[in-house]
Amino acid sequence: MGSGAVQSVAVPRLLADVTPLRVSPEFRRLWAALGISNVGQQMTSVAVGIQVYNLTGSSLAVGIVGFFQLVPLVGFGLYGGALSDSRDRRKLGLLTAVGLMCCSIVLVLQSLAGLGSVALLYAIVAVQSGFFAVGNPARQALIPRLVGLDMLPAANALGMLSFGLGFTLGPLLGGLVIAVTGGETAAYALDAVAFTATMYAMWRLRPMPPLPGAPRTAGWASVVAGMKFLRGRKNLQMSFYVDMAAMVFGMPRALFPALAATFYPGSPLAKATIVGLLSAAPAVGAVVSSALSGPLSHARRQGAITVGAIVVWGLAIATFGFVHQLWLGLALLAVAGAADNVSAVMRQTILQAATPDEYRGRLQGIFTVVVAGGPRLGDVESGAVATLFGEAFSVVSGGVACLIAVGALVAAMPQFLHYDARHPTP
Numbered sequence: 001m002g003s004g005a006v007q008s009v010a011v012p013r014l015l016a017d018v019t020p021l022r023v024s025p026e027f028r029r030l031w032a033a034l035g036i037s038n039v040g041q042q043m044t045s046v047a048v049g050i051q052v053y054n055l056t057g058s059s060l061a062v063g064i065v066g067f068f069q070l071v072p073l074v075g076f077g078l079y080g081g082a083l084s085d086s087r088d089r090r091k092l093g094l095l096t097a098v099g100l101m102c103c104s105i106v107l108v109l110q111s112l113a114g115l116g117s118v119a120l121l122y123a124i125v126a127v128q129s130g131f132f133a134v135g136n137p138a139r140q141a142l143i144p145r146l147v148g149l150d151m152l153p154a155a156n157a158l159g160m161l162s163f164g165l166g167f168t169l170g171p172l173l174g175g176l177v178i179a180v181t182g183g184e185t186a187a188y189a190l191d192a193v194a195f196t197a198t199m200y201a202m203w204r205l206r207p208m209p210p211l212p213g214a215p216r217t218a219g220w221a222s223v224v225a226g227m228k229f230l231r232g233r234k235n236l237q238m239s240f241y242v243d244m245a246a247m248v249f250g251m252p253r254a255l256f257p258a259l260a261a262t263f264y265p266g267s268p269l270a271k272a273t274i275v276g277l278l279s280a281a282p283a284v285g286a287v288v289s290s291a292l293s294g295p296l297s298h299a300r301r302q303g304a305i306t307v308g309a310i311v312v313w314g315l316a317i318a319t320f321g322f323v324h325q326l327w328l329g330l331a332l333l334a335v336a337g338a339a340d341n342v343s344a345v346m347r348q349t350i351l352q353a354a355t356p357d358e359y360r361g362r363l364q365g366i367f368t369v370v371v372a373g374g375p376r377l378g379d380v381e382s383g384a385v386a387t388l389f390g391e392a393f394s395v396v397s398g399g400v401a402c403l404i405a406v407g408a409l410v411a412a413m414p415q416f417l418h419y420d421a422r423h424p425t426p
Helices: 002-014 019-023 025-056 059-086 089-113 118-141 143-147 149-181 185-204 220-229 234-250 253-262 271-291 294-298 302-320 326-354 357-389 391-412 414-418
Strands: none
Touching (some): 059 220, 118 143, 143 357, 149 185, 234 391, 234 414, 253 271
16 A cells, blocks of 8 residues: 555656646647657658768768758857747748758659769758758747746656657668668658648647747847847856757767668668667657656756766767677667756756747757757767777767866856756846
8 A cells, every 4th residue: 555655656756747738739739740740850860861871981971961951050040049039930930841841852852863962962951951940949939838937847858758759760760761662762751741740730829929028120130139148147058058068079970870880790780770770779768768757847956957967978978989789889879868858858948947038039049059050060070080080989089078078167157057947047
């Protein structure tokens, strides 16, 4: 009797809080749609990496994909944030979903035509990155209006669960589809179809016009005003800096095609399948940590939790570089993904809770640049280091550099460790 009572209390606290899904049909539709679309996007990400590597045989060429995604992310992410503060966020999300679907259709056509042009692939992913950079701040900035500030940690944990499922299923399906069909066309086509889910969810949302006090224009003056808002807001700054340290130095994603061939040459699995497994492993960890995210809904020391999670990420990535057993490598990547997911939930919650609504779009634009741009810059960094010193050295040195950078940041801004969710201070 006593043990059963303890269990009935402990389980709800451990499992993810699904209250936002129950109370907000709009959030529920958006949550499901973004998860479905993310499956398609991750299939495309794996397919582009494999296609570039097959055409060039170069990890650096795969890493340069990240550079062509990064440049539009910086410019359009900042401007997209300004747009989402001065325009209807629903319309922005809908229009950019259409643009992303069109990019996937172009990827299908180039694959069918057998053009074999790396330059064309770079151009397509650059345009795709621009649409994502404009739409993502709008989609994220409207969530506080759908669920309210009190449910933000739970909503963000659920959002990361949806994305984690996408990052898990997408690479696995992408690698499997490519292995079975012998080409990337089907993976690109499934991505195009998946975007219809986001288009439907955005269409069903109520209008999300700017609130009183928000800027009425989206010029670069508005972008600059958003940047100025960050001045002196050290908690918000730190939430960006620590993620950059983790993603720029510790993200080995661009190396997966080469690692599949060099780390695990004796594996009976097809190379494309191993690439899919490596790409999905961090997301498996993210899904598990999201499903067990109940304690995060009531966490107060969100800054300290963020730093601790990134330390775990760096340690797991550095260790991954030493192992050549596929199962152990996948386990370490899963641990890294679980830690990164905890960090993402905390950082997103800090940003949304500590930022006034009239600045949320612009700060989400900066967040998009950091969160999506950091891994792209990391692709370039890891690919370049691998070209000079080899893939194993690139992975290990990246994890170590992440730990050193986070330690230096905490020493410079120790107040982040004392951030209290009850009194969100930017």
